[in-house]
Amino acid sequence: MCDQSQNIYLPNLVTIESIIDETPDVRTFRLVFQDDRVRENFTFRAGQFAEYSVFGAGESTFCIASSPTRKGYIECTFRGVGRVTEALRRLETGDTMAVRGPYGNSYPIEQFYGKNLVFVAGGIALPPLRTLIWNCLDQRDQFGEITIVYGARSEADLVYKRELDEWQGRTDVNLVKTVDPGGNGPEWDGRVGFVPTILEETGPSHENTVALVCGPPIMIKFTLPVLEKLGFSDEQVYTTLENRMKCGLGKCGHCNVGNVYVCKDGPVFTAAQLKAMPNEF
């Protein structure tokens, strides 16, 4: 559809191939493009986002949570909190919805070749890193050590539980999972504590390393000083901004932080870039 029309707001139809309930209110959809040509030609880079829609309810912005190395489908992970996401939750396997994208910049993955990677994520913010984690794991020999520090309020709030088990079982991934104090059940085999604290205790070296951080604003706020303490420069730290967006195309004016349009100049930024922006995100 998109490639024939002048209409930049026209989405592609997708079928929900499968649904995974990550937590009581977070769900992952695997989506397959209905049009053969779109399915074959759709490409994206880790870090990019899309506009997902349910006709009659509207559009919502999420990252593409699957890896560009996994062809034939894309995945999105969302929490049901508003009109569109509640409508998405009512959809079932086999239903049709719509996607337009991919939009925005991406992680400069080629610049990470040969380096160690430290992923730091909190709660529902693992999806924008999960795309890159699998992208890197699918070309594992390009990278040095891979450390993943991931936490949530409670065990139930951890997303991608089966993948966490898989990463934990791999010898070439160091997964440090944690839950906030009080969020652990009797069989919890991870750490207990807030993400910034656990990161500091894990103490990854900054040498030849890139840190990739996604989480709620409060987690980011306390994680950046920890990374600084560990010796990371602002250029070594990447994050994504998840501003409210409507068009995704640099037109509608919703997502700007100062003169930066998150939808086009982002969503991926280094900590150095964040510090140059006005404090309004």
Add this chain to the structure above:
Amino acid sequence: MRSPGKRAAVRVVPDNETKMQKHISEQNLKALLDRLISTGTRVIAPRVETGTLLYGPIRDASQIDLSRLPRRSAKETFFPVCEDILSYEKHGQQVTVGDVDPARFAETVLVGVRPCDAAAVPVLDAVFTWDYNDAFFLERRRKTTVIGLGCTTADDACFCTAVGLAPDSSTGSDLFLTPLKSGGYACQICSEKGERLVAAHGDLFTAADHAETVPFATPSPGNIDLKQVKSWLDHHFEDPLWDEIATRCVGCGACAFVCPACHCFDIVDEGTEKQGRRRKSWDACGFGKFTLHASGHNPRDLQPKRYRNRIMHKFKYYDDKFGQTLCTGCGRCIRICPVGIDIAAIVEDISQRS
């Protein structure tokens, strides 16, 4: 820009300028519009509808009212308040999406456009062509011939001369009309589009003679230097000024809706899950929910932050991004603000601070 004094005097018109100047009588202007309407061209002009003067489609030339500035700007000719961007229909599992083909937009003549409104349209080209081309705006732009009209009166809210424009600016116009003292208009041809329109209806135009034009208005805005405004804004994202000027802002968004240059929009579905349409509709950065995240976090959680964004976007961000100012000094936001916020006074204050 020429001063009104010089303009009123009789002068020798050079040959090449004569070719670019025509005259048209009041009656022939109406005849031109009626002829365009009868041949299927959409004609948009200031006309009163339910008591309000707005730019809108006219059925015949008698509806046109060029006596004053319309309540809203002419931007809606290119960027409607609300427009369909697609339709959808669902039968069982089968969903059909209907495209809205911008190629079907009608050829349009937009007439009686004031300089502040005409100048805003090319300013908006930058954002609507930035990487992705918004064909809804651009196709209407391509298909519209703009007949501007110089201003011979101004009120105390007008401040076009403070932002680089003037009551005689033809920026954004394909033809530009200046009222003649003896009735009718001097018609300046400003583009090929304008030239084509005149050529196609040459019988309605006469050669320019030395008839005197009505003197242009002389707005008296404060002392504003856009470069100084920008340089202060560059360094004062945090400043007590924002609280001072915006605590009384009620966030009604009226300023954005009447503005010729504001272009923020929302995308919403209207209909049921079985059938409906997706629409683009005007939005305003003054609204509290404009930047509200799903999580409840709101980067612009207070009105002063939202008003700051309005000023910053117009006088800094758009300049940073596209090298232009997002304000043409029409003064509508000053006239309409329910709590009396005066953007010209604020910008003058900022200009004096640098």
